[in-house]
Amino acid sequence: MSRRGGVDVRRPAVYLGLAGLLALGTTLVPTSSAAAPPPPVVAAPAPAAPAPDCDQVVDSLRPQGPLPEPGAMPPGTTMATIQQRGRLIAGVDQTKYLVGYRNPLTGQLEGTDIDIVHRIAQAIFGDPDRVQFIVYDIADRVKAVEGNEVDLVVNNFSVTCARQRSVEFSAPYQLAQQRLLVPKGSGIREVEDLAGGTVCTSTGSTTERELEALPVDMEVVTEIGIPDCVIRMQQGAVEAVSSDDIILAGLAAQDPQTEVVGRVLATAGYGVGMSKQAPDLVRFVNGVLEQGRDDGSLEESFRRWLGPQLDPAPPPEPRYRD
Amino acid sequence: MGAGVVSRPSGEGVAAPARGRRARRRSPLTGGSTPERLRRVGALLVLGCVVAAVVAAVSGYDRSEAVLESDTRIAALASDAAGLYQSLADADATATTGYVSGRRESPEGRARYDGDVRRAAERLVHAASLLPEGHPATVPVTTLTTNLPVYAGLMETARTYNRSGLPLGQSYLTQASKLMQQTMLPAAAELRALETAELAEAYRKGSALPLAVLLLGLGLLAAVVDLGNGERSRTNRLLNPGLVVGGIAVLAALVWWGLATVMTGSALGEASRHTDAVSALDDARTAVLKARSNESLVLVARGGGSGDRAFAGLTEPVMGPDGGGGLLGAAEASGADVRAVRSATRSWVQAHQEVRALDDSGRFQEAVESVIGVDPSTSGGRFAALDDALARAIAVERDGISAAVARARDAQSLLAVAPPALFLLAGLAIALGVAQRAGEYR
Numbered sequence: 081m082s083r084r085g086g087v088d089v090r091r092p093a094v095y096l097g098l099a100g101l102l103a104l105g106t107t108l109v110p111t112s113s114a115a116a117p118p119p120p121v122v123a124a125p126a127p128a129a130p131a132p133d134c135d136q137v138v139d140s141l142r143p144q145g146p147l148p149e150p151g152a153m154p155p156g157t158t159m160a161t162i163q164q165r166g167r168l169i170a171g172v173d174q175t176k177y178l179v180g181y182r183n184p185l186t187g188q189l190e191g192t193d194i195d196i197v198h199r200i201a202q203a204i205f206g207d208p209d210r211v212q213f214i215v216y217d218i219a220d221r222v223k224a225v226e227g228n229e230v231d232l233v234v235n236n237f238s239v240t241c242a243r244q245r246s247v248e249f250s251a252p253y254q255l256a257q258q259r260l261l262v263p264k265g266s267g268i269r270e271v272e273d274l275a276g277g278t279v280c281t282s283t284g285s286t287t288e289r290e291l292e293a294l295p296v297d298m299e300v301v302t303e304i305g306i307p308d309c310v311i312r313m314q315q316g317a318v319e320a321v322s323s324d325d326i327i328l329a330g331l332a333a334q335d336p337q338t339e340v341v342g343r344v345l346a347t348a349g350y351g352v353g354m355s356k357q358a359p360d361l362v363r364f365v366n367g368v369l370e371q372g373r374d375d376g377s378l379e380e381s382f383r384r385w386l387g388p389q390l391d392p393a394p395p396p397e398p399r400y401r402d
Numbered sequence: 403m404g405a406g407v408v409s410r411p412s413g414e415g416v417a418a419p420a421r422g423r424r425a426r427r428r429s430p431l432t433g434g435s436t437p438e439r440l441r442r443v444g445a446l447l448v449l450g451c452v453v454a455a456v457v458a459a460v461s462g463y464d465r466s467e468a469v470l471e472s473d474t475r476i477a478a479l480a481s482d483a484a485g486l487y488q489s490l491a492d493a494d495a496t497a498t499t500g501y502v503s504g505r506r507e508s509p510e511g512r513a514r515y516d517g518d519v520r521r522a523a524e525r526l527v528h529a530a531s532l533l534p535e536g537h538p539a540t541v542p543v544t545t546l547t548t549n550l551p552v553y554a555g556l557m558e559t560a561r562t563y564n565r566s567g568l569p570l571g572q573s574y575l576t577q578a579s580k581l582m583q584q585t586m587l588p589a590a591a592e593l594r595a596l597e598t599a600e601l602a603e604a605y606r607k608g609s610a611l612p613l614a615v616l617l618l619g620l621g622l623l624a625a626v627v628d629l630g631n632g633e634r635s636r637t638n639r640l641l642n643p644g645l646v647v648g649g650i651a652v653l654a655a656l657v658w659w660g661l662a663t664v665m666t667g668s669a670l671g672e673a674s675r676h677t678d679a680v681s682a683l684d685d686a687r688t689a690v691l692k693a694r695s696n697e698s699l700v701l702v703a704r705g706g707g708s709g710d711r712a713f714a715g716l717t718e719p720v721m722g723p724d725g726g727g728g729l730l731g732a733a734e735a736s737g738a739d740v741r742a743v744r745s746a747t748r749s750w751v752q753a754h755q756e757v758r759a760l761d762d763s764g765r766f767q768e769a770v771e772s773v774i775g776v777d778p779s780t781s782g783g784r785f786a787a788l789d790d791a792l793a794r795a796i797a798v799e800r801d802g803i804s805a806a807v808a809r810a811r812d813a814q815s816l817l818a819v820a821p822p823a824l825f826l827l828a829g830l831a832i833a834l835g836v837a838q839r840a841g842e843y844r
Contacts (some may be wrong), residue, residue, distance in 0.1 A: 087436055087439040087440050087443060087629075087632065087633070087636070088443075088628070088629075088632055089439050089442050089443045089446070091625075091628050092443055092446060092447060092624075092625030092626075092628050092629050093443070093446055093625075095621045095622075095624040095625040095628065096446060096447070096450045096621050096622065096625050097621075098621060099450075099617045099618050099619075099620060099621020099622065099624075100450075100453065100618065100621065102613075102617045103457065103613065103614035103615075103617045103618045104614075106613040106614045106617070107614055166764070167764040169764075174569065174572065174703075174704060175569050175570075175572055175573055176569070177568060177569050177570070181569035182504075182569055182572060183504075183567060183569075184501070184504065184563070184564040184565075184567055184568070184569065184571055184572065185504075185505070185564075185567045186504055186505075187502075187503065187504015187505065187770065188504070189704075210764075211764075212764040212766065213704050213766070214704055215703050215704040305573065307569070307570055307572075307573035308573055308576075308577070310570065310573070311570070311573055311574060311577060331570075334563070334568045334569075334570045335570070
C-alpha cells in the first residue's frame, strides 16, 4: 500500500480531519466563566426573650437633706465627677413629639423629658445647657444605664421590678396610662375590636408584654419606635397602635386623622433611670424632682407641652424606701 | 516529460486491479487512478477552504460583535449601573445631611437631591431599554424601578412633616433611608456586578485565541504544502501555481487573524485594566458616600461615639490599613492616577475625626456646623472636594476605556470579511490548480 510515487490523499485528509475535529472541540468546550456567587442572605436577628416577671416594685431612695449649691457638688460624689467632666450625659429619645423630640425647625431636642434633663443639669452646673444628649432605641435603655454609657436615662422609662434588677430608678415623676391610637372613623373603640387584627408597639417596651397578656386574638407586631408604628398605621399595615397616653397624645397631634381611644389597659410611672452604683445621684435627682414638684414647675412643664392634647395628671407623690 | 508521469501510476493501476479494489473497500481515500485521486484531494482541500471560510466568518463576526457590544450596550449598562448606584447613594446622603442641619433645606441640597433622583430614573429607563428579555439584570432593574417612587414618596412625606415642625418626619426619613440601604443599594450593586461580569466576558470573547480558525487554517496549510510538495517530488516539476496561491492565501488569512488577535488582545487588555480601575474607584466612591451618610446619621440619631464605628469600617477599605493600599491602591495598580483622591480622602477623614471629637466632647452644634459646612476646613467642604476628585479620576479612566475599545474595533474591523475571502480565494486557486494538473492526464 505504499504510494511512494502516487498522489497521497490520506495525509491531507488526516491533516484536515484532525484540524476540523480539534476546531470542533474548541467550540464545544464551555468557555464562559463561572457564574457570580449569589448575594449573601441576611438573617433577621432573633427577638430577645421577655424578661421574667417579678412581683413588687420597690420604692426609690430618699433625698439627703437640701440640695448642694449648683456648681459646688460635694467632692467624691457622682455629681462631682459629672461637674468635673463639664457636661451631663443623658440618654433620651428624639421621635416622641412633645415628650422627647427633635424639633426639625431648630434641630434642638425638646419636650417634657428633655425639660427634666435640663432641670438636672441646672441643679449640677447652674447651667441647663451643659448636656450631651445620646439617643437610644427603647430596647437599648437598660443597656445604656448598665454599661455606664450615660449618667441617666429620661425616656418614658416605666419603673418595673424586672428593670429594677439592673437599673436604679428615681421616684416616678409622671403617670402614664396605656391606651390605643386608631384612625378616626375606624370603628375601633376597645382592644376587643382588634380581634383578628394587628396592633403595633415598640420593641422591648412594657406595652408589648401587656398586649400579649390580653385575652384578645390579635397579632402584636413591634417596631423600633412608636412613630414607626404610626407610619405603618398610616400606610394601612396595622389597625392600631398601643402605647402610653402621653406618647399617643403627641402622635395624635401630628396626624389629626387619628384619635386615642379605649379603656386604660395598664398604668405606669416614668422614672429617671440611673446606675445601681450611683445611689448618691439617685438621691440627688429625687431632690431635684421634689423641688419641681413643690414649686409646681414640673406640672407647669407637663401642661405647657401636653396641655392642648390631654389633661396631664400632676406628678405623683413620691414614696421612698430610705 | 509527460509520458513518464502518466506511465507509472497507470501501470500500477493496471498491475494490481484486485489489490486496488480491496484497498478501495478498505479506504476510499487511497483507491482510484491518479487524476481521480487528484480530484478527490482537490475537492477535499476546497471543502476545507470553504469550511475555514465559514468558521472564520462566524467567529470573526462573533468577535466583532463582542467588541461592539462591549463598546456599546454592555459598557453603557455597566456605566448605567455604576451611575445609578452613585445617584441613589448621593440622594440619600444629601437628604440625610440636609436633615441634620436642623433648618430649612438649602436650595443647593434640594437641587442636588432632585438631580440625583432624576438621573437615577434616567439611568433606569436607559438600562431597561438595553436589556434583552429574560436577562438576569432585569430583576435588580425591576426592584429599583418599583422602589424609586416609594423612596421618593417617603422622602416627600418626611419633608412635609419636617416643614410642619413635626418629628414624624424623622421617622419617615429613617424608613426611606432603610429602604435605600437595605433594598435599593444592594439591587444597584447586584446590577453593577452583573454588568461588570458581562463586560469582562465580552472582553475575554473579543480577545480569546481563535483556536478553531487557527487549527483549521494550519491543517489546511499543512495539507496544501503536503500536496504541493508531493506533486513537486512526484513529477519533478515546479510548484503548481494554484497550490502556491492557495497556500499563500491561507497563510495570509492566518496572519490576518494572528495580528488582529494580538492587537485586539492588547487593546482589550488595556480596556480591561481601565475597567478594573473604574471598578475600584466606583467602589471607593460608594464607600465614602456611605461613610458620609453615616457621619450625618450618627449626628441625626445622636447615637454618640458607638454609631461611628461603621465609619472606620467603610473608609478603611478605601485607603487600606496603612493608607497606601485598599481600593485606591488597586486603582493605582491598574494605572489610575489617584494622588489627588488619596490626599482628599486623608484630609476628609481628618476633618471627620475632628467632627467626632467635637460631638464626643459635647459640642454637638459645632460638629453639625462642620458636617453641613462648605468651606475647605469643614467636613462638608472636604467631602465635596473628595467626591469631585473621585469623579474626575473615574472620568479619566472611562475615557481610557473608550479609547482602548475603539482601537480594538479598528483592529478587527475587517475580520469577519477579509480572512473568509482569503480562504475562499485559496479554495478557488486550489481548485483551478488541481483541475489543471488533473487535466494533464487526459
